[in-house]
Amino acid sequence: MMQVILSVCMAIALVETCCGDYHPEIKWQAHSYNDMRSWPALFRKGTSFLKIDVNWQRGWLCREQVRVVNRTDSRGCFILNHNDPSLIAYRKDYNTTADLVSILASPSHPLYRHFAQERRVIVALCFKGPMNSMCDNGTDTLAWISLVDELVTSLNRVRASDPLLNVEFVLDGGVPQACLIQRWRPWVSTGGSAVAFTANDTATGSDRWQVMNPSWPAMMKQYAAAKWGKFVNSSYPFQVWEPCNQDDILAASGVYDEVKISHPPGLRFAINIDVAQFEVYASDVTGRGLNEIVGDLSEPAIVQTAGHGFLISSLTPSDDVQVQYHTNSKPVRSLTTAQPLPHWTRQDGAPTTLSTLACPREMVVVSSATTGHAALYDIEASGQLSFLSSSSTQNVVGPTTAIVKAPPCDSSTRVPLLATAVLRPSTSCALSVALLDKSFNVVGSSACVLNSMPSLIAASEVTIVAVWQNISQVVSVFVFYPSSNFIYSGAVTFSLTGGIKTTISPKAFDVGISTSATAAVDVMSGEIVIAIATSGSFCFNTELRNKQAGTASCQQKPIAQGAGISYTIGTLDQWQAQFNALGMGETINNCATLVLHGTLTQGHNPRVVLYAHHNRTHFGVLHSTNVTADPFICGLPSTRKNGTVVDAWELPVGWTSQ
Numbered sequence: 001m002m003q004v005i006l007s008v009c010m011a012i013a014l015v016e017t018c019c020g021d022y023h024p025e026i027k028w029q030a031h032s033y034n035d036m037r038s039w040p041a042l043f044r045k046g047t048s049f050l051k052i053d054v055n056w057q058r059g060w061l062c063r064e065q066v067r068v069v070n071r072t073d074s075r076g077c078f079i080l081n082h083n084d085p086s087l088i089a090y091r092k093d094y095n096t097t098a099d100l101v102s103i104l105a106s107p108s109h110p111l112y113r114h115f116a117q118e119r120r121v122i123v124a125l126c127f128k129g130p131m132n133s134m135c136d137n138g139t140d141t142l143a144w145i146s147l148v149d150e151l152v153t154s155l156n157r158v159r160a161s162d163p164l165l166n167v168e169f170v171l172d173g174g175v176p177q178a179c180l181i182q183r184w185r186p187w188v189s190t191g192g193s194a195v196a197f198t199a200n201d202t203a204t205g206s207d208r209w210q211v212m213n214p215s216w217p218a219m220m221k222q223y224a225a226a227k228w229g230k231f232v233n234s235s236y237p238f239q240v241w242e243p244c245n246q247d248d249i250l251a252a253s254g255v256y257d258e259v260k261i262s263h264p265p266g267l268r269f270a271i272n273i274d275v276a277q278f279e280v281y282a283s284d285v286t287g288r289g290l291n292e293i294v295g296d297l298s299e300p301a302i303v304q305t306a307g308h309g310f311l312i313s314s315l316t317p318s319d320d321v322q323v324q325y326h327t328n329s330k331p332v333r334s335l336t337t338a339q340p341l342p343h344w345t346r347q348d349g350a351p352t353t354l355s356t357l358a359c360p361r362e363m364v365v366v367s368s369a370t371t372g373h374a375a376l377y378d379i380e381a382s383g384q385l386s387f388l389s390s391s392s393t394q395n396v397v398g399p400t401t402a403i404v405k406a407p408p409c410d411s412s413t414r415v416p417l418l419a420t421a422v423l424r425p426s427t428s429c430a431l432s433v434a435l436l437d438k439s440f441n442v443v444g445s446s447a448c449v450l451n452s453m454p455s456l457i458a459a460s461e462v463t464i465v466a467v468w469q470n471i472s473q474v475v476s477v478f479v480f481y482p483s484s485n486f487i488y489s490g491a492v493t494f495s496l497t498g499g500i501k502t503t504i505s506p507k508a509f510d511v512g513i514s515t516s517a518t519a520a521v522d523v524m525s526g527e528i529v530i531a532i533a534t535s536g537s538f539c540f541n542t543e544l545r546n547k548q549a550g551t552a553s554c555q556q557k558p559i560a561q562g563a564g565i566s567y568t569i570g571t572l573d574q575w576q577a578q579f580n581a582l583g584m585g586e587t588i589n590n591c592a593t594l595v596l597h598g599t600l601t602q603g604h605n606p607r608v609v610l611y612a613h614h615n616r617t618h619f620g621v622l623h624s625t626n627v628t629a630d631p632f633i634c635g636l637p638s639t640r641k642n643g644t645v646v647d648a649w650e651l652p653v654g655w656t657s658q
Helices: 036-044 060-064 097-104 139-161 218-225 229-233 246-258 275-281 543-547 572-581
Strands: 004-009 026-031 049-057 077-080 121-128 167-172 238-241 267-271 290-295 298-305 309-315 321-327 336-340 353-357 363-367 374-379 385-390 400-403 418-423 431-436 442-450 463-469 474-483 486-495 500-511 514-521 528-537 564-571 596-602 604-613 616-624 644-650
Touching: 026 275, 036 596, 049 139, 060 077, 077 097, 077 139, 097 139, 139 167, 218 246, 246 267, 246 275, 267 275, 275 290, 275 596, 275 644, 290 616, 298 514, 298 616, 309 353, 309 604, 309 644, 353 400, 363 400, 374 418, 400 463, 418 463, 418 474, 431 474, 442 486, 442 500, 463 514, 463 528, 474 500, 474 514, 474 528, 500 528, 500 564, 514 604, 528 572, 528 604, 528 616, 564 572, 564 616, 596 616, 596 644, 604 644
Parallel strands: 004 321, 026 049, 026 267, 049 121, 121 167, 238 267, 298 353, 298 604
Antiparallel strands: 004 336, 049 077, 290 644, 298 309, 309 321, 353 363, 363 374, 374 385, 400 418, 418 431, 431 442, 463 474, 474 486, 486 500, 514 528, 528 564, 564 596, 604 616, 616 644
């Protein structure tokens, strides 16, 4: 008999009111996010500092632009893009500075509300133009200065006319230079002369430099050695640009900390990577989220528990199964005991999926993809597992079985408590789903999702999410699986008696090589949330891709590549609407208007989890790392954390609001 071990980890309470060595004021500035279609998601991810590139162009390029107001202006035009366009790499639809003015002047604009909140938004305008000849009074210089004058006047006028706007503009990109040092007040800048590092004189203009903005590593280390000069008294955060690798982010944070001088506004990293990825990589110093090694586990799986933590299962070297009950405090601390898992034999296989329910009591279903066996247990208050029932050879149980999320607290035997996916590639229905009661008996009928498989799919690659929808009194079962470097999803809606109401055929919604999905109740909004993690995904936001001239961020054509692990998360309604809106050949990207999508980290074989901590929902992924190369500049995780890692992003307040 194969021994299955349950290790119960009891939490050692952590006092988190004073943050210890954590620095919650370490945050980010979204860098070169010039495609405004990405802004709704960017703000929902918690961004309040962003930098746009105000790129001066003339002649043919301005005439080609569909968003430039005066295409024949002899002074030229401002487009938003870091890299200069060329005849072989340009677009006709760059956002412009006029778009920014229009957003702020239009309360009905969807983006306006993000600039009219209690939290101030800081927009840095990084100018690209005749920077090397700004003081020569030449034709180009005068044309550029005139356009800047006009822009500054327009933005100041809009801001002054609307007391609801809470936005500030900062000069970046070497502006203003000495000959223009008194121009465009009261805007402050991110650079100045060596004298201005310590001086704050209005007459000489040294007071314009208020945002310390060093590059990493040399300039930041130089400024640290000088004890930050006058900026220790600045009301603006320090900024450092533009590290994307975790070791650099942690090292720069270490330099900031080693000076031992308090600066309440904190430190901001100018990032080209995704916000969630930065939050994971910086979690060791911010205290937000997780980036924790949990060992070097074989075939791990993860699930949230009602006790504000999660269970992780894995195979021991002797092929026993170990299940560990973790808290989600930083750092993870536990006291381990062990017990055999009842009614589980070697023939039942290694558990590959876990699913829990908290009402009317906490239960967990353990299922094996290799055999299709599943067992249901009570989780006692002590953390012990109490056997309830298991599947048998007569049950229609497939490679993945999940507990239906958020049913009413009903102990009726025939309530559809479980859902299962059955994979039989050689039959007339290759993939079907069914509802089960707590004794693993089918409730109603099974529904065919796929008649035939487009390519060979392993049982362990299929994952399902089942949700009880109280208003419509139905259970929706969503199926996810990879095929040919795409991730597919389909769905079946059942009545509570198991009757098939609707079936949505699978279609691709993401790129990647493996996937995992789950559902939970968001602790702030009370809504059901669908969360999906995918490996081998496309990194939409990198330094190269944010800055390129030829393809807009929101128009990139993703392909499965590298070791990126993406996240897709939204409420049940948001997920269904986003999925239904996808046209043929379309996939969800970083500019999705309903769900949130982006890169969380790099690694392999992700297992997703949603859990609650301190009244906030966290999107977590258990995965293996061992990523040593980063050919696509997605942002390399630290090699000091090779093994099995739990990475988690603390979802920001209001993230479900569109």
